[in-house]
Amino acid sequence: MTPPIAILGAGPSGLTLGRLLELANIPYIIFERDISAASTFTAGGTLDIHADSGQLALQEAGLIDQFKELAREDAPFALADAKGKIHTIFGEDGRTDRPEIDRKDLRALLLSSVPADRVRWGLRAQNVKRDTDGSMSVHFTNGSVELGFSLVVGADGVWSRARPLVTSAKPEYSGMYYLATSIKPDNPYFSSVVSLVGQGNYMALGDGKMVIAMKLGVGSYYIAVGLPLPEKWSTENAALLKDSAALRESLLHDHFVDWPLVHTDLIRNSDGDFYAWPLYSMPSESLSWKTVPGIALIGDAAHLTTPFSGEGVNCAMYDSLQLAQQIIKHGLDDLSGAVSEYERLMFLRAIDVIEKSAKSGKLMLAPDAPQGWLREFAGMDITE
Ligand SMILES: Cc1cc2nc3c(=O)[nH]c(=O)nc-3n(C[C@H](O)[C@H](O)[C@H](O)COP(=O)(O)OP(=O)(O)OC[C@H]3O[C@@H](n4cnc5c(N)ncnc54)[C@H](O)[C@@H]3O)c2cc1C
Incomplete structure (x- = not known):
């Protein structure tokens, strides 16, 4: 039987949502373009997972202890200028509340928490359509089509194939x-x-x-x-x-x-x-669409941002938590109500993250960096 919910993308947001739906006994299927779990992208650096967002999602997903075993809590962050003068070392005196985890380890942790048959590999979505009976279908680049979903969740990152259904804005x-x-x-x-x-x-x-x-x-x-x-x-x-x-x-x-x-x-x-x-980055003004029945966006698909605030993956996993909570609260008979409530909460957070990251990037790339950034973002009194 076709599950009611399809998720496009087995990245941090798609897999976190899958895990939370799994715990709530809500059927779903994840379609991922990578050929297999073994083809996991390894070029990325590490991700710091914040206590009030990414870690909360992992807590609700029942994965926080396993995460802490994999993550590095003793990872100081030195910030220097172009000449090599180190201006500060965050987390130098002890453990940070933002443990670092490799991108591939986070994916492996989340993947291990959902049954293998919930992820279908090697399927690259081309587009998503609403069919005459009101249900949603996903069309893949290999010509195959999966029909009959009540909700398609775009968790497919920067060039999301679900995004055009809710906004014409582009990264x-x-x-x-x-x-x-x-x-x-x-x-x-x-x-x-x-x-x-x-x-x-x-x-x-x-x-x-x-x-x-x-x-x-x-x-x-x-x-x-x-x-x-x-x-x-x-x-x-x-x-x-x-x-x-x-x-x-x-x-x-x-x-x-x-x-x-x-x-x-x-x-x-x-x-x-x-x-x-x-x-x-998505323009922050784009975060204001009217709920479109049958479609929700989470993570970078919804609110791609530059990496200068380190919030991207955290905001993405928190989206998954809030969407799962709304689906559980509203039930499968009112998925539009769930998405609408989720979007109201997500828009506020996402606009803040996009704007913060833009400001952070501007100061990081300013001629006097990192002084201006330290003043603004770390409240440090920089006089030289
Ligand atoms: C250089 C760089 C550094 C970063 N550093 C940080 C950082 O330090 N801290 C931080 O919080 N964030 C950081 N980010 C942002 C962070 O990586 C993203 O916000 C996060 O990965 C978003 O997760 P996601 O699941 O929404 O999307 P993604 O991680 O992009 O996952 C999307 C998934 O969908 C799959 N997919 C894509 N298209 C399709 C398709 N058409 N059909 C099927 N599957 C598809 C992909 O293969 C992938 O598995 C950084 C980003 C960049 C570019």
Whole structure:
């Protein structure tokens, strides 16, 4: 039998919703474009999961203890300027209330909490339609169609195929890319990264650019640079992107030539392929649509934001919690009522997160960074 609820995407938001519906005995099915759980995307860095949002969702999902076993609570975050002066280290004196978890570990935890037959792999949604009987259907790029859903939940991230049913708004390019690579434990430079970054994160800001290093659960370091680049840079530079040695040289000579060795050595000694991540955000004004029966959006599909506030995954998992709570409260006979109430709560949170992230990004990329950011976001009295 067709379950009443289809979820597009087995990312943090889709899987959290699946788990919460599972606990409430509400039937659902998740369609994911990845071929299998083994093809989980590993290029991402770590995610810090906040006590008042992401952790609350994991608590309600009955997964908080397993999460704490996987996450790193002793992960300090050093913030430096372009010259290498460290201005502050958050969480230096003890445990942070924002434990870090690798993207792939979070997905594995959530996946292990739903029955395997609730996730159908290798199905990339093309679009979602309302059929003449009022039910919803999902059409896939391989030509197959799944019919008869009462509610389709778009949890399919930045280029959501469910989003066009509720808004014509599209993600807007922020002007920034993250180019991410790694430094692995067998790299001769590894011990220098350990001295600089330790178990946590290091971020240097200045000249409208960023250098980031993060300790991953597998022991290696995620290394990324944030750069202003044209939106189509990755397609126009596909050959360069595949040639890590040439890209490293280009970064060092074209973008970080004035930066000190403490930062350029992270780029020079990196040892992995590069992954290019253009950063987009939904316009905050778009978060105001009228409830459309049969459709709900959660996570980045609803309110994609730049990563400068570290709220994206937290807001996404909290969406799942609030939508699940409303579905349980309203029941399957009033899914529109559930979605409408969820959207009212989500819009307020999401607008705040998008605006906060835009402001944070502006200060992180300002000429005097990180001072302005520390003043505004950490309440620090910076005089120099
Ligand atoms: C560089 C970068 C750094 C970030 N750092 C942080 C951070 O430090 N802290 C933080 O809180 N957030 C961070 N974020 C944001 C965070 O990653 C997202 O907010 C979060 O992953 C959103 O979860 P989601 O489940 O809504 O979407 P996603 O994680 O994008 O998951 C969507 C899922 O849907 C699948 N999918 C996509 N299209 C289709 C389709 N057509 N059909 C079927 N399946 C589909 C995808 O394969 C994926 O599994 C960062 C984002 C970026 C880009």
